[in-house]
Amino acid sequence: MTAAVTTTKEAVQNADLLEKDRNSLLAAAAHAKDLTERQKLLADAHASLAEKPGIDGPMQTLMLRQPDCIATHTTLHQACAGILAKLPPSLSQSEANRLLHAANKAAPLFLDALGQAPLQILQWRHDQPVPLADAIRSFLTGKDWVTGGAWQDFYGILPLLIGSLMISLVALCLAIPAGVGAAIYINQFASPTEQAVVKPVIEFIQAIPSVVLGFIGILVFGTVLRDLSQLDSLSWVPGFPIEERLNIFTAGCLLALMSIPTIFSLAEDALNNVPSAYAEASDALGASRIQTSFRVIIPAAFSGILAAVLLGLGRVIGETMVVLLVAGKRIKIPDFSAGLGCWASMPPPTSSSAGPITNIPPRCSILKH
Amino acid sequence: MLNPETLIRKGLPKGHLKDRLVRVLLGATTYFIVIIAALLFAKIIKDGAPVLFSTKAPYVDLGFLLDKNQTLHVFDDAQGVRHQLPASAYSDYVKQHEDAPIYNPQTFSYSGGGIVGPIVGTALLTIGSMILALFFGVCAAIYLSEYAKQSPFIHAVRLAILNLAGIPSIVFGLFGFAVFVLAVPVITSTPSDRSLLTLPLFISNYVISFQGWNSSLIAGCATLACMILPVIITASEESLRAVPQGFRDASLAMGATRWQTIRKCVLPFSLPGILTSSLLAITRVAGETAPIMFTAAVAAKDDLPWESLAHPFDLLASQVQALPYHIYTLAARIPASEYTRRAQYGSVFVFLLLVMTLSLGSMILRARLRAKLKW
Numbered sequence: 001m002t003a004a005v006t007t008t009k010e011a012v013q014n015a016d017l018l019e020k021d022r023n024s025l026l027a028a029a030a031h032a033k034d035l036t037e038r039q040k041l042l043a044d045a046h047a048s049l050a051e052k053p054g055i056d057g058p059m060q061t062l063m064l065r066q067p068d069c070i071a072t073h074t075t076l077h078q079a080c081a082g083i084l085a086k087l088p089p090s091l092s093q094s095e096a097n098r099l100l101h102a103a104n105k106a107a108p109l110f111l112d113a114l115g116q117a118p119l120q121i122l123q124w125r126h127d128q129p130v131p132l133a134d135a136i137r138s139f140l141t142g143k144d145w146v147t148g149g150a151w152q153d154f155y156g157i158l159p160l161l162i163g164s165l166m167i168s169l170v171a172l173c174l175a176i177p178a179g180v181g182a183a184i185y186i187n188q189f190a191s192p193t194e195q196a197v198v199k200p201v202i203e204f205i206q207a208i209p210s211v212v213l214g215f216i217g218i219l220v221f222g223t224v225l226r227d228l229s230q231l232d233s234l235s236w237v238p239g240f241p242i243e244e245r246l247n248i249f250t251a252g253c254l255l256a257l258m259s260i261p262t263i264f265s266l267a268e269d270a271l272n273n274v275p276s277a278y279a280e281a282s283d284a285l286g287a288s289r290i291q292t293s294f295r296v297i298i299p300a301a302f303s304g305i306l307a308a309v310l311l312g313l314g315r316v317i318g319e320t321m322v323v324l325l326v327a328g329k330r331i332k333i334p335d336f337s338a339g340l341g342c343w344a345s346m347p348p349p350t351s352s353s354a355g356p357i358t359n360i361p362p363r364c365s366i367l368k369h
Numbered sequence: 370m371l372n373p374e375t376l377i378r379k380g381l382p383k384g385h386l387k388d389r390l391v392r393v394l395l396g397a398t399t400y401f402i403v404i405i406a407a408l409l410f411a412k413i414i415k416d417g418a419p420v421l422f423s424t425k426a427p428y429v430d431l432g433f434l435l436d437k438n439q440t441l442h443v444f445d446d447a448q449g450v451r452h453q454l455p456a457s458a459y460s461d462y463v464k465q466h467e468d469a470p471i472y473n474p475q476t477f478s479y480s481g482g483g484i485v486g487p488i489v490g491t492a493l494l495t496i497g498s499m500i501l502a503l504f505f506g507v508c509a510a511i512y513l514s515e516y517a518k519q520s521p522f523i524h525a526v527r528l529a530i531l532n533l534a535g536i537p538s539i540v541f542g543l544f545g546f547a548v549f550v551l552a553v554p555v556i557t558s559t560p561s562d563r564s565l566l567t568l569p570l571f572i573s574n575y576v577i578s579f580q581g582w583n584s585s586l587i588a589g590c591a592t593l594a595c596m597i598l599p600v601i602i603t604a605s606e607e608s609l610r611a612v613p614q615g616f617r618d619a620s621l622a623m624g625a626t627r628w629q630t631i632r633k634c635v636l637p638f639s640l641p642g643i644l645t646s647s648l649l650a651i652t653r654v655a656g657e658t659a660p661i662m663f664t665a666a667v668a669a670k671d672d673l674p675w676e677s678l679a680h681p682f683d684l685l686a687s688q689v690q691a692l693p694y695h696i697y698t699l700a701a702r703i704p705a706s707e708y709t710r711r712a713q714y715g716s717v718f719v720f721l722l723l724v725m726t727l728s729l730g731s732m733i734l735r736a737r738l739r740a741k742l743k744w
Contacts, residue, residue: 024562178398185395198403200732205406207728208721209656211693212413215700215717220412257409260402290388318537320659321693325701 008058059126070118077114080107163248167323170252171259171316176309178256179263183305186264187271188293199268206261214325217254222326225250251326255319259312266311270304271297410721417718420711433715436483438669438690443708445472453708455481478703479669479695480712484719486670490586490689491723493674494665495654497590497685498597503647505594506601510643513602514609515631534599542660545592550664551581553588586674587685589665596660597650604649608642609635645738648731656724658693666694668702692720 029041142156282292439455517523560578568577582588620630667688699713
């Protein structure tokens with residue numbers, strides 16, 4: 001069956017190509033200057049006239065199998081329902097119990113889809129075009145991004161979007177405390193020597209090209225993080241141990257490092273721009289240093305700090321190379337039902353080693369097509 | 370000198386436990402970042418510097434900088450000696466020792482030889498895009514700051530330029546791919562199949578065909594130029610505005626035309642500022658990968674860009690290797706092993722050295738310029 005479908009698909013695509021060739025030949029013939037050339041082009045065009053392969057024949061075979069398919073679906077539905085009814089409410093082993101729980105949870109959805117399948121099979125018309133609204137809706141809400149498949153491609157933006165958002169979330173969770181904290185320390189508490197040393201160092205991080213960070217992530221940081229997560233003493237952290245080198249968390253850490261300089265310098269500027277009269281007035285009232293900082297200066301600079309954070313977010317969301325290298329290449333919505341541990345998910349397929357750019361991760365896969 | 374604020378506040382009580390705790394916490398955060406940055410640089414320098422520098426004369430391994438990139442062949446000979454040879458040396462070896470058996474042969478793509486191709490490609494991309502961006506950017510800045518009147522339209526243009534600065538580089542890559550690679554018009558006698566539109570020129574059989582420049586040096590330069598235009602325009606406008614109004618007034622009072630004034634009395638004084646700020650743009654151009662991935666870069670190329678060209682202009686139409694893309698290839702497409710480390714860390718070290726030098730240069734030059742230019 002698969003072979004038949006594939007050959008039909010190829011034949012139709014070839015016929016389309018030939019048709020296009022023929023049209024361009026005819027157009028060229030219409031513009032050709034001398035008669036012999038025109039004759040030749042026209043002859044070529046006629047020669048390339050291809051029989052449009054009928055899809056009715058293959059469709060017929062496909063349609064003939066409809067009752068079979070429906071019957072299989074119905075049997076499967078009944079069998080599944082029967083099995084589920086026979087399942088014990090709980091098991092002795094915890095792992096088995098977990099699996100049982102998962103199965104019970106997924107069962108209604110599965111049965112529902114199975115129950116609807118026969119109706120959908122009957123309603124399907126191969127010659128009916130997909131309405132534009134449907135196409136747009138499925139692009140925005142589709143949960144699959146499959147390109148280059150043998151049967152059909154799916155373009156659903158949701159997995160890419162969720163991947164981007166989760167990476168940004170991880171990155172910001174790390175970068176906001178670090179960047180803003182460093183800015184407060186350097187602006188409020190550090191000695192001038194400290195300021196002179198630390199500020200250029202942090203601003204120097206900004207000059208590291210993102211591909212270098214991605215390189216470090218793939219060769220050094222990912223391995224270090226995985227080995228660290230496999231220590232027994234750290235097994236209480238949700239998501240540990242991490243099995244794959246490349247995941248959302250690794251990418252998030254590196255993106256946090258990228259956005260820290262942005263957040264730091266802008267937040268530091270914002271703190272610097274608070275009029276010194278505010279601090280002096282607060283000091284004069286007898287407030288301690290820390291009271292002045294946290295009750296007077298930071299609230300006054302809050303809008304500036306927020307702007308810094310947003311610009312940092314902009315840098316994180318727009319970053320490609322780190323994600324391309326580090327975030328893993330499986331395009332799939334992480335399983336949120338598994339709890340907090342999903343932050344370390346999204347591993348790449350096992351054979352991602354030396355492939356060409358066929359597996360493009362979230363943000364840029366659109367470029368290949 | 371301490372600023373008065375710190376002097377005043379030095380005398381305040383600071384002995385509270387909470388006070389000290391918060392200070393320590395914030396300080397720890399700051400130094401954590403510094404330590405991470407230091408570790409990162411230390412790792413790259415530790416593994417990368419030995420590839421480029423050596424303790425013996427001539428201290429620099431020019432082979433790594435000046436050789437072409439090749440596949441690395443690793444094998445044992447009959448005596449059990451392990452050889453690591455780039456492809457050309459390997460074929461020589463095989464010719465010389467025709468009968469000698471070879472054991473455990475392994476190959477590592479892109480890992481042998483040097484990185485002259487990527488270095489040259491990055492240089493060409495940088496130079497090309499800077500020429501384009503400086504020309505268009507300075508022209509736009511002169512128009513915006515010297516000629517344009519305040520109007521809603523000019524305001525919108527300024528806003529658009531600012532917005533352009535915030536666009537992610539991959540979007541510029543996509544834009545360059547759609548426009549420069551696939552859609553830009555070229556004059557040709559043989560339009561390609563995927564030409565969007567062909568217009569006859571009525572000169573022999575030449576037509577204007579909207580078929581794009583393919584993946585080529587010029588397409589990459591144009592894409593990178595688009596990316597740094599906002600930086601150049603903003604910086605140029607700033608330096609043009611830093612020239613005192615009196616210079617212009619004096620020149621105009623002497624009867625000079627608007628353009629003469631700009632050429633002789635404004636541009637010469639703002640040029641150092643423009644060039645210094647554009648050094649920052651060079652750093653960005655040299656470091657970006659995403660825009661050139663689909664517009665100019667190629668992973669492997671045997672010739673240097675100017676070799677085996679039928680016509681000098683073909684240089685612009687040929688694909689180039691680029692250092693950031695080379696690093697991407699080395700990181701993503703080949704497995705890490707002891708034999709690939711030299712190529713990987715060496716390339717990253719050279720790249721980081723290049724970008725950091727440019728970045729440091731622009732920082733220092735800007736600081737000096739700020740200190741010097743006081744009218």
